[in-house]
């Protein structure tokens with residue numbers, strides 16, 4: 001599915017530059033499609049996160065990040081190991097709390113939410129972890145339904161989980177335990193799990209990091225297809241230049257700051273923080 005037509009509007013804020021300057025159809029074209037979920041708009045301003053390791057040693061994992069992601073965009077988040085890619089996704093996904101700054105997802109200012117509101121917010125996010133994080137004692141189907149088990153839903157959980165497993169190419173493997181699935185298949189289950197709550201935003205932390213290049217390309221194609229069919233906004237932390245090349249925009253992080261990417265990286269076009 002690599003090479004799908006671009007359907008995204010160009011970025012509006014100038015905090016990133018398009019990987020594909022030719023742009024694409026406007027957002028209205030996507031709205032006309034049978035969208036399951038509309039993508040979220042994410043606005044990050046002045047985001048900071050520090051870890052105090054010892055009284056003397058502080059790690060600055062996010063250092064004044066400004067970022068705007070338009071609905072339905074796919075953003076690649078690149079940068080060296082330890083630069084703050086996971087931290088950024090964790091903060092946006094409300095897995096972790098920032099020390100300063102704001103994160104606005106559609107109309108929700110995430111950093112001010114109370115505990116109950118945070119739980120509701122997280123339900124609108126599909127988080128895909130590098131190491132899949134599947135529950136080993138549960139079947140593929142039960143891993144997917146587990147994500148929404150505590151909540152009332154307007155769909156039948158098992159029916160939707162089975163449909164999602166089929167959508168990610170795992171029809172017939174509903175009853176397989178993770179240990180009976182390949183790495184790529186486990187990551188597909190993890191993507192189905194991320195989708196079951198009809199997220200507006202998918203945060204994928206190195207979703208192909210543990211996969212061979214062929215399987216990684218399949219997983220990426222799956223994510224690209226989701227954006228095109230469902231309009232979901234997707235942020236992918238990655239070291240893989242082929243993922244960055246397929247994204248609508250790439251941001252490059254160094255020492256917790258968005259920086260211009262190296263000029264040699266034709267696929268990784270970034271801009272400095274403002």
Ligand SMILES: Nc1ncnc2c1ncn2[C@@H]1O[C@H](COP(=O)(O)OP(=O)(O)OP(=O)(O)O)[C@@H](O)[C@H]1O
Nearest residue numbers: 051059060061079080081082083084085086087088
């Ligand atoms: N819970 C934590 N406690 C202390 N330091 C942390 C914690 N989480 C992250 N860090 C530090 O924050 C910095 C950024 O980490 P982060 O995981 O965001 O990097 P990354 O870009 O995702 O790296 P990688 O490519 O290796 O996944 C690193 O120096 C890391 O050691």
Ligand SMILES: [Mg+2]
Nearest residue numbers: 085086087237
């Ligand atoms: Mg990381």
